[in-house]
Structures are given as C-alpha cells and as structure tokens.
Amino acid sequence: MPKSLKKLRSNRAWIERHINDPFVKKSRAEGYRARSVYKLTELDAREKLFAPGMTVVDLGSAPGSWTQIVRERLLDKDGRVKGRIIAMDILPMDPIEGATFIQGDFREQAVADKLAEVLAGDKVDVVISDMAPNLSGVPMVDANASLLLNELALDFALEHLKNEGVFVVKAFQGSGYSQFIEACKKHFKSVAQRKPEASRGSSAEMYVVARHLKK
Numbered sequence: 001m002p003k004s005l006k007k008l009r010s011n012r013a014w015i016e017r018h019i020n021d022p023f024v025k026k027s028r029a030e031g032y033r034a035r036s037v038y039k040l041t042e043l044d045a046r047e048k049l050f051a052p053g054m055t056v057v058d059l060g061s062a063p064g065s066w067t068q069i070v071r072e073r074l075l076d077k078d079g080r081v082k083g084r085i086i087a088m089d090i091l092p093m094d095p096i097e098g099a100t101f102i103q104g105d106f107r108e109q110a111v112a113d114k115l116a117e118v119l120a121g122d123k124v125d126v127v128i129s130d131m132a133p134n135l136s137g138v139p140m141v142d143a144n145a146s147l148l149l150n151e152l153a154l155d156f157a158l159e160h161l162k163n164e165g166v167f168v169v170k171a172f173q174g175s176g177y178s179q180f181i182e183a184c185k186k187h188f189k190s191v192a193q194r195k196p197e198a199s200r201g202s203s204a205e206m207y208v209v210a211r212h213l214k215k
Helices: 003-020 022-030 037-047 065-073 109-119 139-160 177-187
Strands: 055-059 084-089 099-103 124-129 161-172 188-194 205-213
Touching (some): 037 188, 177 205
Parallel strands (some): 084 099
C-alpha cells in the first residue's frame, strides 16, 4: 500500500476516534478548549495542586484548557482570580480573563525578561507543563524530543519554584524516561507518576508530580 494512502487512512481513523471521544464531546459541551482539561482536573482532585492566592505558570499553555482550570481553582468566593496565572507558549493563545499570556520561547532572554517583570521577584507555587513535541513517527526521535522538553521544563521549575512548590509535567515512557524520573528525584523530596483516565490507553504518556525542592 502506498505511504500516502496509509497516512490518509491513519488520519481518517484519528479523526473518527477524536470525534467519538467522550472527553472531546464533554470538553466542547462544558466550554473547555481541549480534552486535556480532564487530565489536569483528575490530577488536581488527587494531588490538591491549586488554591486561591497561588502563583501558577502554565508552560506550553495553548490552546488554554489547563489555564482555564487553573483560573477556576484560583477564584475567590466573589468570583475573582486571587493569585497570578502566567501562561506561556511559542504559539498564540486566545485571552483568558485573569491570566497573563506571554508568547515566545521561555529560553529566550526577551521572554525571560517579561516573566521576571510579571513575577516582580516572587517565586512560583506551581509549574505545570503539558508540552509535547511535534511527533515524527520515529520512536527514538520522538522520545529524544520529548525528553528535551521535559528537561527544559524541569530546569524552569528549579529556577522559579518556591521550596515547597509543585512541578507537574507530561512525560512519555520510553527511552530516557527512567533517567528523567531519577533527575526529578534528585531535586524533589516527593515524585509520583500518574496516568489520568483521560489519557488514552494506547498512549505512553504519564504525568509526573514532583513536590518540595531539596535544599
């Protein structure tokens, strides 16, 4: 079978699965921007990640579903955001009330300067990252690209988190995964690995929840 036909059939299968996905239907009905919202809600229900008054940074935030949940969790009794939400992505993202969006690569100085201006010298309570690379279909290449994003997110968390802060990051089981877990354990007192119900069973993704920096 020609590669183009295989790719077309694969795309059709993905589209059909996506359309029929109960989490996709639920996210649309409830006004969320992506099905990934339910991964974070489950993690928060289990790990108690957010509370009003916190400063939260959402890495790789577009299209904004995780930022939507953070906003909900930081609302006070009067329905106002209590705390700070900083969403960051190289892609554009439609505004979310109460959240500051910084577009650009967080490794670049201009982006780092914008973040420093928003934080005004303060540290962060929670860093969350649902970043994933553009997949090539080559397992080794994709695993290495994913690992690089994980390491960048970890470096960001180590620089900006409070000592009692929490780091939540998506990682893919495979080459380099166990080494990344060990890197997290080197810097955090508690490291848990979770697979939310909304993660597709066929996916190798896991979510790492690391707490309390080692001094």
